[in-house]
């Protein structure tokens with residue numbers, strides 16, 4: 325239950341902003357609660373409107389891998405802002421940002437900065453369509469790639485043929501060009517490419533899913549996407565907006581030793597500011613205006629203040645950060661799993677590095693069909709019990725929680741103790 329001040333702020337917000345929030349998941353509706361309005365954040369902690377302290381496992385949905393208000397990042401923002409906040413003209417900082425991204429992601433030979441993950445995914449698909457001259461795009465159920473029309477699509481009746489809108493306002497004609505398959509279904513990929521390989525412009529995938537809860541790829545799944553795309557002249561796109569610099573400095577493609585044709589980045593790569601990017605093979609990226617016929621633009625793309633934050637972030641993501649995140653992640657995973665076992669509650673914990681989900685279903689969760697077996701109402705009660713114990717967990721069963729380098733073992737142990745009580749109380 326959130327505090328009285330937040331409740332009052334919510335009713336004021338609801339008069340002027342849809343649902344009182346600027347992004348739906350923040351409204352806490354899928355956990356049946358009311359959101360905490362945050363007044364400030366520092367390190368691993370958020371502070372509510374009433375001053376209450378929470379250990380934060382949302383981390384702004386991923387970006388805060390070094391913790392909130394990191395002094396070096398704040399300093400980079402302040403000093404950059406003193407030189408002006410936006411020029412709409414090229415800067416040396418944008419070159420340094422691009423060079424750094426290319427250093428971390430060998431599959432990226434050329435990249436373009438944009439302002440959100442949605443823009444990165446939208447543009448990557450547009451350039452894949454422009455490069456191949458084809459229209460059909462393949463995505464996977466339970467994966468989220470931002471809110472571009474052609475990505476808010478679910479499998480139609482003829483799953484291997486046409487998609488249908490997954491949101492009001494998306495034209496049926498737009499949805500038809502998107503094919504949605506089940507995640508980790510290697511057979512369905514083979515079948516689709518055998519039937520329609522020459523029509524497919526791109527396959528876009530979360531290389532570790534965060535948007536149905538954490539779901540890792542099965543062995544061979546990512547490799548199959550890349551090889552089928554190569555065989556049929558389609559473009560493989562890793563949407564690493566969440567996994568990029570999260571599961572490794574070079575994202576899931578570093579962990580898996582893979583090279584997709586295009587990569588979308590956001591969240592951490594932008595230092596927690598409105599900065600994202602897409603990039604990949606030079607011959608594809610040279611199709612982008614002003615070089616080529618694929619148009620993409622943005623007033624604040626490569627913004628100098630955001631770029632300064634990003635560079636301050638990226639230069640601090642060294643091996644010791646990922647070693648610490650792996651240790652804390654494993655500790656939390658063990659603690660949550662043993663709490664489920666102790667209370668004999670049907671659930672499973674799935675984790676890759678420092679992104680983790682506690683599912684209230686037996687599991688394992690390999691695809692959306694498994695994820696939706698979860699007891700989301702139980703998760704909602706558990707979430708409320710956690711919140712009342714000062715634990716700020718993502719307000720949806722179908723999201724990833726994030727650990728940052730500012731979390732301590734003591735934070736993790738307190739979270740485990742709270743989770744244990746919350747499991748018992750949420751029966």
Ligand code: KE4
Nearest residue numbers: 347385440441442468469470535563565566
């Ligand atoms: P943005 O447009 O929200 O910056 O990025 C879209 C996006 C693209 N790809 C992946 C894999 C993503 O996870 C996201 C955005 N993630 C959600 C959380 N699941 C952002 C939180 C929100 O929508 O408020």
